Amino acid sequence: MRVLILGGDGYLGWPTAMSFAEKGHEVCVVDNYLRRRIAMETESEALIPTPNLADRARLYAAAGGRAMDVKIADCADYRLLSQIVAEFQPEAVIHYAEQPSAPYSMMGFQAADLTLRNNLGVTFNLVWAVIEHAPDCHIVKLGTMGEYGTPNIDIEEGWIEIEHKGRKDKFLYPRQAGSLYHTTKVLDTDLLWFYVRTHGIRVTDLMQGPVYGLSTPEADIDPRLVPNFHYDDIFGTVVNRFLVQAAAGIPLTVYGKGGQTRGYLNLNDTLQCVELAMQNPAKKGELRIFNQFTEQFTVNELADRVQKAAARLKLKVKIESIPNPRKEKEEHYYNPAHSGLMELGLKPHYMTEDVLVAMLERILPFQDQIDRGRVMPRVRWAW
């Protein structure tokens, strides 16, 4: 298939590009290095250095991988994006091109403004580029489990039938997110659903949980093909932060009570899920939603797992609770459905001790480069 990957330089975008190229798809990646720019501005650069996107693509091809088309362009510029869609005529677009940091989106007006404009703007531009230039193209959009927040009822896969005063109807599952970044994904979903209904485009919205992992079949070919590894409070997930704290001999910092529960998945399962969604496209006029994760943990459980994995490498690790910089429930009900992708054939890779140990082994050579200042929270949700 002809696949356009927006945000191809990202943590998910780059491994997806290699994986799809390897499977024989014709791949075009687009990125404007927004994440790299924000990482520089906020002192949140990745721990492991990575070449730029054009160099990554050349390295991958030189290592025996298949060629891919690289475009350095801002998808928030409609002229550029629509030209790429018109010329490349994709059968599927994987839309990862969003500012992905919740803490960054909470830093103040300027960061919030950038997040809202970029994320909603790219989604809007993509919808129109598809309507105008490739109306049959399937949009596979990266949403987030964070759109749902932590409601006191079971979370369904995108839709819910509500019975109210003796009558029934089906609606998008109600969503209320915990950061402006997550809220932009709520808005994205509303916008996509509107254009699905009125213009008959086809969309799959993947409500994904936090992803972990550095190893994919293609990334393992050459160390320079490694996915981005951020461990800071801006771009780092809690898993990465804990692993780096373990490697640096810093206590694992649990925000508040640590009962925050989320659904997690291995990077290799993201690759599977996106491929499965692409190979089984939504119908015209359909917004299909999958909840994309394989297992759920509390923050305390993650800390315990990292502590155990670290012990195998003779690293002694303490766990410490610190005041929560976020506004979120620290203990809550959490029971999200996630059967849709399993039914399409997803074979999960679970977060075993081996997986965490392998990540630690990958991190340890960079021990000296760990900046202790950036593992502690630098952004508060409100003031």
Next chain:
Amino acid sequence: MRVLILGGDGYLGWPTAMSFAEKGHEVCVVDNYLRRRIAMETESEALIPTPNLADRARLYAAAGGRAMDVKIADCADYRLLSQIVAEFQPEAVIHYAEQPSAPYSMMGFQAADLTLRNNLGVTFNLVWAVIEHAPDCHIVKLGTMGEYGTPNIDIEEGWIEIEHKGRKDKFLYPRQAGSLYHTTKVLDTDLLWFYVRTHGIRVTDLMQGPVYGLSTPEADIDPRLVPNFHYDDIFGTVVNRFLVQAAAGIPLTVYGKGGQTRGYLNLNDTLQCVELAMQNPAKKGELRIFNQFTEQFTVNELADRVQKAAARLKLKVKIESIPNPRKEKEEHYYNPAHSGLMELGLKPHYMTEDVLVAMLERILPFQDQIDRGRVMPRVRWAW
């Protein structure tokens, strides 16, 4: 109270400004003439000429009204809006500053882009101007009943308790709108709710139905103080369109089956509702939602009412169904709650035959200026 009115040159903004000034509030109106510009570009100018906002304010003061502060500025420009909020230090902001036309928002990429950027951008800027410069200020935001669409269950006032698999939680009532314009208001509500939760601002979101009427106590002082009267397919409501068709001897054009039901209200009731919301502010950290309309009609019922009112003026009026340019249900369940504003003291003005006759009498002198080309639909929802 010190009241900032964004969109003060609009159909609602201008009568609100006069009404609040008359009641002794200190009023500052802001507008960038976006509606006038779009009206020119789309050949949708108002039937009755109106002076610009600065002239209106001068005329009103010269006629014995109270002075108000007029700022011609684009609220989508954060620098300008935040400066106005910082200097004026409003106790309430009435936020009408949105591109209000559903058909315009469906004209194509450029119009949709302008609508999304302007509407969401102004709401976002207002939230931040309030957070940074007037955190106690109450935001009274004009939403729309159109946010709810036409679900098959009763519409509540903004919130719904959902019981699902034996557990319960309260959510924003699910919303899915029929145009991009209405969808921007869905997104506005989500954005406001996010910042209410995280930053503790106070917001009232008024889910208003279509408004009709040209007469208010202040507008009646001088004919040049008349509210904007659009009858075209872009800015004209169905009521205005039918009245103008009746005045021009053109058949009333019902879109499709005409069973489309909406909640309507008189312009004087909008003034009451906004004043009631302002005088009884939402608490800090509260998003309060009212459904703002007083009676509901199908399009066919409106056509019958206009036909009867026209008969009193010896105008013979035919009713005709034409293909529906919109994507909407032409027959549907509709039972929205609207008790909140009544409980605050709203005294409704209903759509009597006298009210419609008075509007027709106001229109008839402009009979010769009616452009028949612009009463028929010029925009289709999808192609």
